[in-house]
Amino acid sequence: MSLSVVLFLVFAVLAIGAAIRVVFCHRIFHGAMWLIVSFFGVAAIYMLLESPFLAGIQLFIYIGGVAVLTVIAIMVTKRVMAPNQRTLNDPVSAGIVALALFGVMVWMILSLPLPMAPTAPVIEGGLELLGAALVDPQGFLLPFEVVSVMMLVVLVASLYLGRER
Amino acid sequence: MIHPYALVGLFLLVAAIFGVAPQLIAWYLSPKKPSHRKLQAYESGNPTFGETWIEFKPQYYLFGLAFVAFDVEAAFLFPWALAYHQLALYAVVEAILFVGLLGFGLIYVWRKGWLTWM
Amino acid sequence: MADVDVIAVLQEAIAGGGPLWLQVLLRVAGAFGMALVPLVSVVFLIWESRKVIARMQDRLGPTNAGTPAGPWAIFQTVADAIKILTKELIIPEGADKVVFIIAPVLVVAVAIAMWAVIPLGPPETGLQVVDLEIGAFYVVAIGSLAPFSMIMAGWSSRNKYADVGAFRAVSQIIGYEIPQIMSLLVPVLLAGSMSLQEIVASQDVAYAISVPLVALVYFLAMLAEVGKLPFELAEADSELVAGYFTEYSGMMFGAFYLGEFINAFTGSVVFSLLFLGGWRGPFVDVVPWLGPVYLLVKAFLVFNVMNLFWASMPRLRIDQVLAFNWKALVPMGLVVFLVVALTDKLMWRAGVPEGWARAAGLLLSNVVVGGATALLLVWYKRRLMRRRAARFAPAAVPAKAEA
Amino acid sequence: MDLLATVPLSWYLILGAALFCIGVYGVLANRNLIVIMMAIELMLNAVVLNLAAFARFMEPARIQGKAFAIVTYATAAAEAALGLALIISIWRTENTVAVEEIDLLKG
Numbered sequence: 001m002s003l004s005v006v007l008f009l010v011f012a013v014l015a016i017g018a019a020i021r022v023v024f025c026h027r028i029f030h031g032a033m034w035l036i037v038s039f040f041g042v043a044a045i046y047m048l049l050e051s052p053f054l055a056g057i058q059l060f061i062y063i064g065g066v067a068v069l070t071v072i073a074i075m076v077t078k079r080v081m082a083p084n085q086r087t088l089n090d091p092v093s094a095g096i097v098a099l100a101l102f103g104v105m106v107w108m109i110l111s112l113p114l115p116m117a118p119t120a121p122v123i124e125g126g127l128e129l130l131g132a133a134l135v136d137p138q139g140f141l142l143p144f145e146v147v148s149v150m151m152l153v154v155l156v157a158s159l160y161l162g163r164e165r
Numbered sequence: 166m167i168h169p170y171a172l173v174g175l176f177l178l179v180a181a182i183f184g185v186a187p188q189l190i191a192w193y194l195s196p197k198k199p200s201h202r203k204l205q206a207y208e209s210g211n212p213t214f215g216e217t218w219i220e221f222k223p224q225y226y227l228f229g230l231a232f233v234a235f236d237v238e239a240a241f242l243f244p245w246a247l248a249y250h251q252l253a254l255y256a257v258v259e260a261i262l263f264v265g266l267l268g269f270g271l272i273y274v275w276r277k278g279w280l281t282w283m
Numbered sequence: 284m285a286d287v288d289v290i291a292v293l294q295e296a297i298a299g300g301g302p303l304w305l306q307v308l309l310r311v312a313g314a315f316g317m318a319l320v321p322l323v324s325v326v327f328l329i330w331e332s333r334k335v336i337a338r339m340q341d342r343l344g345p346t347n348a349g350t351p352a353g354p355w356a357i358f359q360t361v362a363d364a365i366k367i368l369t370k371e372l373i374i375p376e377g378a379d380k381v382v383f384i385i386a387p388v389l390v391v392a393v394a395i396a397m398w399a400v401i402p403l404g405p406p407e408t409g410l411q412v413v414d415l416e417i418g419a420f421y422v423v424a425i426g427s428l429a430p431f432s433m434i435m436a437g438w439s440s441r442n443k444y445a446d447v448g449a450f451r452a453v454s455q456i457i458g459y460e461i462p463q464i465m466s467l468l469v470p471v472l473l474a475g476s477m478s479l480q481e482i483v484a485s486q487d488v489a490y491a492i493s494v495p496l497v498a499l500v501y502f503l504a505m506l507a508e509v510g511k512l513p514f515e516l517a518e519a520d521s522e523l524v525a526g527y528f529t530e531y532s533g534m535m536f537g538a539f540y541l542g543e544f545i546n547a548f549t550g551s552v553v554f555s556l557l558f559l560g561g562w563r564g565p566f567v568d569v570v571p572w573l574g575p576v577y578l579l580v581k582a583f584l585v586f587n588v589m590n591l592f593w594a595s596m597p598r599l600r601i602d603q604v605l606a607f608n609w610k611a612l613v614p615m616g617l618v619v620f621l622v623v624a625l626t627d628k629l630m631w632r633a634g635v636p637e638g639w640a641r642a643a644g645l646l647l648s649n650v651v652v653g654g655a656t657a658l659l660l661v662w663y664k665r666r667l668m669r670r671r672a673a674r675f676a677p678a679a680v681p682a683k684a685e686a
Numbered sequence: 687m688d689l690l691a692t693v694p695l696s697w698y699l700i701l702g703a704a705l706f707c708i709g710v711y712g713v714l715a716n717r718n719l720i721v722i723m724m725a726i727e728l729m730l731n732a733v734v735l736n737l738a739a740f741a742r743f744m745e746p747a748r749i750q751g752k753a754f755a756i757v758t759y760a761t762a763a764a765e766a767a768l769g770l771a772l773i774i775s776i777w778r779t780e781n782t783v784a785v786e787e788i789d790l791l792k793g
Binding site: 167172175176177179180181184185188190192194196198199204228229231232235236239242243246247249250254257260261265267268271272280281282 | 306307310311314315317318322367368369370371372373374375376384387388389390391392393395396398399412413414415420421450453454457458460461464465468471472475476477533534535537538541601602605606609610613614617618620621624625628629632
């Protein structure tokens with residue numbers, strides 16, 4: 001086995017194991033901590049895919065933003081979920097649905113003719129191209145500005161919902 | 166030739182070692198004589214009363230929300246700033262629009278007083 | 284003869300050839316060496332800042348009274364480190380043990396992890412672990428992990444003071460990340476690269492001279508990020524015991540103390556790299572090994588400006604800290620970022636040559652923005668005073684009752 | 687040492703599928719709204735992982751995959767922020783974050 005296969009397996013097991021701990025957590029704060037571990041594992045997978053920018057964004061938006069927000073939400077609503085309360089609703093049928101979905105997905109993935117190795121090496125300066133494409137009217141200008149509108153909505157709406165009354 | 170990303174991983178490992186090593190040394194060297202009084206929470210000498218995990222004002226949460234909006238904005242500006250030298254003037258105007266919309270939102274919530282600590 | 288061979292093989296391995304095990308060994312040694320730089324510097328800087336702050340406050344600071352800590356107690360920090368290693372590690376009864384133990388490990392690891400991309404000297408000295416093409420972004424991304432050690436410490440301690448301290452620290456740190464990133468984007472934009480080595484190389488005119496307002500915003504945000512006074516309210520020893528690490532003792536407490544100083548020093552180094560020209564200085568192109576000296580001297584000066592604040596400022600309240608961020612630094616960061624981007628692009632269109640001419644234009648734009656801000660503040664203060672006067676004047680009392 | 691002997695694409699996709707299905711399970715089975723939000727984040731993370739893997743394997747010379755990925759990130763962050771804001775405001779009025787106890791629409 002080459003080093004990249006070993007690293008992939010290590011980080012994949014880390015990400016999946018931590019994700020399982022998230023959905024089965026008894027104490028929700030621990031769930032949030034495992035969520036961060038899972039995100040970190042996926043960030044390492046991005047490094048294996050040779051896109052450090054996505055790994056950085058994973059740390060920056062997911063861990064630094066979303067996970068922090070989740071932890072704050074947990075600490076604000078702390079009292080309502082005592083650690084020994086029942087946390088799952090009907091785990092058996094949900095498990096059957098999830099496993100069936102996973103089976104179908106794996107079957108589809110394995111039946112597709114997918115490449116074993118990348119067709120070409122990553123290009124130098126891909127990030128600069130991305131930056132230029134984001135403001136290019138023929139490229140991703142519309143999504144770029146829509147993201148700005150979306151963030152405006154997030155800022156105003158969420159502060160409206162959470163304001164002191 | 167070692168891949169540069171492998172070096173980042175190596176350095177993170179070294180950083181983790183530097184984080185763990187002092188604790189291990191201290192654990193080996195330090196005396197271990199726990200007692201009930203010693204293990205109580207330091208809350209000004211009194212035994213802790215009520216629920217220890219107090220709830221916080223949702224106000225703290227508002228600033229977290231505002232942070233996420235600007236966080237995402239900044240993440241988009243990184244590739245833009247990288248490509249800045251090859252961009253024309255209209256691309257800068259687009260970025261001004263991009264940031265300006267969120268700036269407008271900031272001014273709005275400011276005027277509404279939702280950023281004021283109560 | 285054998286000696287010559289060893290040197291040749293080593294040189295080959297450094298250049299990226301030769302046997303793999305030797306390369307890996309060299310890289311591991313290099314990583315350990317780089318990680319030791321902040322630790323060794325901090326041992327000196329803790330002593331130095333204690334001494335300097337003591338002098339500012341008309342005290343003597345550590346002296347070698349009774350202990351063999353060297354002249355002027357120069358080995359005081361070493362003695363403290365040895366002492367703290369032998370102190371009992373107390374884990375309180377109610378604590379969540381695993382999280383409680385991970386938090387101090389994480390704080391040191393995150394503080395050191397930033398040093399992977401920091402170039403201590405010019406490329407030919409090789410004093411950098413890896414020149415990542417997203418170096419500046421790496422610093423930001425690793426920095427965004429910092430709140431977690433605080434949350435974990437505060438939550439796991441089962442102590443109200445620790446909880447409150449953690450919450451304050453987190454809302455402060457995540458808020459001040461925004462102006463920090465906005466002002467960090469300006470060097471990235473002007474250099475056209477996120478590699479810290481290239482940002483340093485592009486500073487023919489240090490960015491602190493061409494865009495001083497951005498440097499100011501970055502410095503203030505950094506001050507809050509590392510939790511120095513006047514933004515020290517996460518610890519607030521007079522009201523919250525010690526903030527989020529109240530329950531920690533022995534080396535676990537030491538880890539937080541160490542992490543705080545490493546963060547302050549790393550912040551100074553990054554500030555020097557981004558705005559003060561990093562390792563650049565006279566004669567570096569002749570003697571490349573002068574580079575690290577210049578960088579460390581600059582970082583030392585920045586660190587001492589922080590000490591100046593530390594020794595002389597009172598502590599702000601939480602509402603003041605958050606208001607200063609969201610109502611002053613964030614708008615300022617956004618405006619100055621856009622103004623710099625627009626001015627530079629307009630000058631490029633007008634054909635202003637790179638170098639001093641561009642820098643002068645950017646400086647002018649910064650002065651204009653700074654002046655406008657000052658005028659706005661003066662106008663705002665006048666209006667505030669007028670309103671206050673109107674409210675407290677006797678004639679205004681019926682009007683107030685009416686409203 | 688063959689560092690660049692890469693892992694086949696299907697492995698990345700199976701990892702993504704696994705994360706997605708764990709997320710689905712979390713959404714279906716959990717009672718706590720905040721855990722449900724975390725499970726949704728896992729699902730979106732799996733989506734971005736798929737996008738990044740396809741971008742690396744199928745068209746490494748272009749940037750479409752990365753552009754899609756970061757827009758998905760923005761969407762995920764927006765979803766998390768608004769969702770958690772809703773949860774907080776529900777918690778303020780109902781004082782619960784358990785899904786079956788929230789019955790505001792029953793009237």
